Amino acid sequence: MKKIVILGSTGSIGRQTLDVIRNMPGKFRVVGLAAGRNWRLLASQVREFRPEVVVLEREQELKNLRDELACDETPDLAWGRSGLENLAMLPQADIVLVAVAGALGIYPTIAAINAGKDVALANKETLVAAGHLVMELAARKKSALLPVDSEHSAIWQCLNGLEQRAVEKIILTASGGPFRTFSKEEMENVTVDMALFHPNWQMGKKITIDSATMMNKGLEIIEAKWLFGVSYEQIEVVIHPQSIIHSAVEFLDGSVIAQMGMPDMRLPIQYALTYPERQPGCCPRLNLTCLQGLTFEKPDTGRFPSLKLAFEAGKAGGTMPAVFNAANEVAVDSFLKGRISFTTIPFIVAEVMEKHLTVKQPELEEIMEADSWARETGANLIGTFEHA
Numbered sequence: 001m002k003k004i005v006i007l008g009s010t011g012s013i014g015r016q017t018l019d020v021i022r023n024m025p026g027k028f029r030v031v032g033l034a035a036g037r038n039w040r041l042l043a044s045q046v047r048e049f050r051p052e053v054v055v056l057e058r059e060q061e062l063k064n065l066r067d068e069l070a071c072d073e074t075p076d077l078a079w080g081r082s083g084l085e086n087l088a089m090l091p092q093a094d095i096v097l098v099a100v101a102g103a104l105g106i107y108p109t110i111a112a113i114n115a116g117k118d119v120a121l122a123n124k125e126t127l128v129a130a131g132h133l134v135m136e137l138a139a140r141k142k143s144a145l146l147p148v149d150s151e152h153s154a155i156w157q158c159l160n161g162l163e164q165r166a167v168e169k170i171i172l173t174a175s176g177g178p179f180r181t182f183s184k185e186e187m188e189n190v191t192v193d194m195a196l197f198h199p200n201w202q203m204g205k206k207i208t209i210d211s212a213t214m215m216n217k218g219l220e221i222i223e224a225k226w227l228f229g230v231s232y233e234q235i236e237v238v239i240h241p242q243s244i245i246h247s248a249v250e251f252l253d254g255s256v257i258a259q260m261g262m263p264d265m266r267l268p269i270q271y272a273l274t275y276p277e278r279q280p281g282c283c284p285r286l287n288l289t290c291l292q293g294l295t296f297e298k299p300d301t302g303r304f305p306s307l308k309l310a311f312e313a314g315k316a317g318g319t320m321p322a323v324f325n326a327a328n329e330v331a332v333d334s335f336l337k338g339r340i341s342f343t344t345i346p347f348i349v350a351e352v353m354e355k356h357l358t359v360k361q362p363e364l365e366e367i368m369e370a371d372s373w374a375r376e377t378g379a380n381l382i383g384t385f386e387h388a
């Protein structure tokens with residue numbers, strides 16, 4: 001039985017991971033769970049899965065959880081970044097699933113790899129900000145990085161052990177989000193609720209906004225570069241509104257292999273957890289004759305500048321992708337709070353990138369410094385918008 005730690009168990013990926021595990025009795029034992037503030041949901045997960053260690057973001061919610069679980073057999077409890085990192089290194093764990101949102105994921109991912117764990121990585125921001133460090137560390141520690149992001153799981157499945165030098169290009173599919181057909185002017189007036197309505201996937205708020213700006217695809221371009229060792233010239237984004245083809249690989253001989261399935265994250269989660277095996281699970285089946293048709297379009301970088309910014313950040317390298325990511329995180333947060341408009345998000349990211357002096361081959365400390373600088377610079381810019 002594989003022993004698993006889930007970081008971000010109360011979120012969209014975390015809850016779906018627990019569903020996968022629930023539907024594969026006898027295959028997994030949940031030894032650790034971490035969440036942010038949703039201690040009530042965490043308490044019910046603790047009662048169901050009986051982990052040995054549980055972590056929350058802050059001490060105050062941890063007290064609530066302790067009181068809530070008082071009559072039960074209580075697991076070891078911890079809080080904060082150190083709690084998260086220690087949980088990622090839990091000696092009895094075989095695999096750590098990282099599904100916290102944002103650059104916060106860097107710390108437990110590095111901790112898990114350092115402890116020699118296999119890492120099922122949903123958190124794309126980690127590779128965007130610190131890809132060169134994480135990939136090098138994983139290779140050195142012989143820790144497997146198992147992609148969970150649907151497109152990267154698809155590419156991984158298409159490659160299926162084939163040599164990377166046989167790859168001509170990676171075709172990264174994108175739904176285009178809720179504003180795929182909107183004009184620039186129409187996008188200026190969209191509301192938070194409109195942006196939170198993804199046509200195909202139910203996800204956490206941050207990634208849902210990223211899908212609407214197509215920043216998600218930008219982050220995924222950089223994630224793919226690190227996971228599959230390709231150049232940016234070998235990555236093509238194709239809009240595929242139905243989200244049935246999760247991505248494809250074109251090989252040197254012209255053959256294109258694509259991975260298909262219903263848009264349900266439980267399939268890539270399950271594949272990462274059972275790899276290298278395939279096992280029956282709870283995912284809905286794809287019936288090709290029931291599909292209305294699969295369509296494809298070129299992305300429009302005029303309406304969705306995030307894609308262009310991602311290629312620029314990735315090609316600049318060094319600390320620039322961390323700045324790209326952090327500026328986006330603050331901008332998305334401000335949009336969700338109603339402080340800036342939707343189209344201001346990529347504008348803020350572009351402005352912050354413009355001001356940044358890239359540090360080449362940065363250490364983790366320099367990446368985190370660049371991340372903090374970008375958040376502060378982004379926040380100041382956002383302030384000028386509010387007072388304008």
Ligand SMILES: NC(=O)C1=CN([C@@H]2O[C@H](COP(=O)(O)OP(=O)(O)OC[C@H]3O[C@@H](n4cnc5c(N)ncnc54)[C@H](OP(=O)(O)O)[C@@H]3O)[C@@H](O)[C@H]2O)C=CC1
Binds near residue numbers: 099206
């Ligand atoms: N959702 C999806 O379908 C997909 C998501 N991803 C990626 O996976 C990651 C997670 O996304 P998603 O599940 O949608 O996000 P959610 O916002 O739904 O979940 C985030 C999780 O992280 C927890 N969390 C937040 N802060 C902390 C903290 N300080 N310490 C510990 N836990 C914390 C939250 O806890 P709480 O709620 O208790 O505060 C929650 O459990 C992102 O990087 C995203 O890009 C990738 C592909 C698809």
Ligand SMILES: CC(=O)[C@@H](O)[C@H](O)COP(=O)(O)O
Binds near residue numbers: 150151177216
């Ligand atoms: C489910 C998943 O992997 C998301 O990253 C999804 O791909 C978002 O859809 P977009 O293609 O709209 O960004």
Ligand SMILES: [Mn+2]
Binds near residue numbers: 149150220
């Ligand atoms: Mn994805």
